[in-house]
Amino acid sequence: MSAAQYNCRKCPGYCCSYPLIPLDKRDVERLARHHNLSFDEAKRAFTKEEHGRKYAMRRKKDELYGKICRFFDTKKRCCTIYTARPSVCRSFPGSGRCGYYDFLAFERRAQEDEKYVALTNHAD
Ligand code: SF4
Ligand code: SF4
Secondary structure (H helix, E strand, O other): OOOOOOOHHHOOOHHHHOOOOEOOHHHHHHHHHHOOOOHHHHHHHHEEEEOOEEEEEOEEEEOOOEEEEOOEEOOOOEEOOHHHOOHHHHHOOOOOOOHHHHHHHHHHHHHOOOOOOOOOOOOO
């Protein structure tokens, strides 16, 4: 199998800014354990019912993408609960490539700027 064609360390975390970060019951249980909370406390603190999902991750303001996962460190641009992150985050992007990273790398080459942040709007 070929190595991943993307580098999350060089990306400002676009996938964490998706309007819907869907969780299942086991994800909420994992978050509860990680924070020493009951299931209901974790559910209230970290999730809300949205987009037809029983548990959707709460989000917060982000100067780059508008909104982002509540567990995202907006200064260091990384996940703060990596070992307890939900299954959707574990399986993303699912193949050797990340579409956003391809776009980002292309724009950075075009701009000749390694730090350039390519912005695109989610259909929110
Ligand atoms: S958008 Fe792609 S490259 Fe960026 S953090 Fe997510 S998976 Fe990594
Ligand atoms: S839990 Fe971590 S990896 Fe998943 S969306 Fe939130 S910040 Fe990103």
